[in-house]
Amino acid sequence: MIRMGTVGTNWITQQLVEALALSKSYELAAVYSRHADTGAAFAAKNHAQASYTDYEEMLTQADLDAVYIASPNSLHFEQAMVAIQHDVSIVVEKPAFSNRQEMTAILAALKQHPQVKFFEAARHVHTPNFQQIEKTLTGLPTVQGAALTFMKYSSRYDQVLDGEAPNVFTKEFSAGALQDLGVYPIYLAIALFGQPENVSLFPTLIATGGDGKGLAVLRYTDYDVTVAYGKTSNSYASSEIYGLKETIEIDSAGELTKVGLRDDQGALTDLSEPALENPMLPEVIDFARVLLAPEETQNEKDYQRWLKWSITVNDVLYSLRVAGNLRFPADEH
Ligand SMILES: NC(=O)c1ccc[n+]([C@@H]2O[C@H](COP(=O)([O-])OP(=O)(O)OC[C@H]3O[C@@H](n4cnc5c(N)ncnc54)[C@H](OP(=O)(O)O)[C@@H]3O)[C@@H](O)[C@H]2O)c1
Structure with a gap:
């Protein structure tokens, strides 16, 4: 099982955690919200193991494999960078980063942390x-x-x-x-x-x-x-x-x-x-496939293709x- 954390508590994160549950490949390990009560309510509703109001504390303590980032666009870069530095893979909502400079910095950080995967949550290009x-x-x-x-x-x-x-x-x-x-x-x-x-x-x-x-x-x-x-x-x-x-x-x-x-x-x-039962189900199944077996040829090929799409x-x-x-x-x- 992939231990997932989340950032943001709007409806899109709710849809994501429902897709994670349907896929049966993830457990909701932790929820981050700026507000303790919002985070606790979201965690309780979705049976998350913990909720945090300090993002870095979540990355340090929750033993995450990946974090889903669904904050306003301008915050994605900083939150993604900190996760990479903690060797946590990132699923970043579209559009992942604000501009070329941010994408270039993320790609450089990924090179320094080759076990970390970056996925952009562009749900429609993963559908049948x-x-x-x-x-x-x-x-x-x-x-x-x-x-x-x-x-x-x-x-x-x-x-x-x-x-x-x-x-x-x-x-x-x-x-x-x-x-x-x-x-x-x-x-x-x-x-x-x-x-x-x-x-x-x-x-x-x-x-x-x-x-x-x-x-x-x-x-x-x-x-x-x-x-x-x-x-x-x-x-x-x-x-x-x-x-x-x-x-x-x-x-x-x-x-x-x-x-x-x-x-x-x-x-x-x-x-x-x-x-589709849930519009985010195909993407979370695709991401799980890569996270669970990154070395498999087809998974590596798909990952590189999605990464190229995201960069372009x-x-x-x-x-x-x-x-x-x-x-x-x-x-x-
Ligand atoms: N794939 C899709 O179908 C889809 C659909 C909708 C949105 N999205 C993407 O999801 C991301 C979030 O979109 P949204 O419309 O949900 O955004 P939003 O409502 O503005 O914010 C999302 C969450 O981020 C936190 N947040 C809000 N304002 C903040 C601020 N000033 N500083 C720090 N955190 C803040 C809030 O969580 P807390 O209060 O709990 O901290 C909030 O629930 C965007 O990148 C968007 O493009 C994707």
Whole structure:
């Protein structure tokens, strides 16, 4: 069993610990929260062995194999670095790090601690539906780019409209719509098509100074991938990957709940895998496989592939922000 600790007590950590339990490969060894009562309540609800209000104390005392970091984005780097220094593997929520400098420092620390693994919790690229898309794409005679959309109204935008600045919409927390939702279609593009040659970003700024929605263009040698993302409105548009006469259709580039292939007549074949019991289950199963047997050839190959995705997504998100003039305080360090 993998001894896991957690950081952050919002709904995403609850979903994660439920996925850990379903996988039967982890035990919830410790919970960290800034507030003793929040941490104790989360620990009791999820039968964790201990809760801490001091992060480093948890890393020193709880005998963890790995820690799941689901704090606001700008805090990931420091928390990940301390865990690596304690030889604890890290599962870091997306987007893992604020910029290239942070990613470079993390990679250097991982070199110093070769037994430590780093996973970015990009749940959708670990799902059976992602594998269906990948397989179907390989079968297309030619590829001519994609139009990917992920746009969901955030209840926390109500707070922005009331004059507040919730974490998820502020540059101080390395957040905003590109980082929070745009990252999903960008992950999909990188995992399917690799690193683009250059990128453009057209962000729409909101009262917090962060972006509420936007359009990104990823330019490849033979085609473009356009990404429409946002947290201030809802989109019901499908995402599409273009072959020659065939088109792969995806219900949402963030959820990948439905996947199909349209033929040259427009007829749709449903390729969707059964609905997931918990959207985070495939990723935690994948991470457990690597943590439990890192030396196995396939596990090492998968780990290196996921790491490359994470590094490329970090690089592309940063390039997009430079192109769209969207700087974070974390970039000034
Ligand atoms: N994979 C997914 O589907 C998914 C979905 C949602 C979010 N996420 C990712 O999960 C991460 C957290 O997102 P979120 O929306 O849950 O963030 P959040 O609500 O702003 O904060 C998450 C947790 O971090 C702690 N926290 C909040 N503000 C803090 C501060 N100022 N200083 C230190 N700790 C603070 C809180 O835990 P305590 O009060 O217990 O300390 C809180 O529960 C982000 O990286 C986000 O992108 C992923």
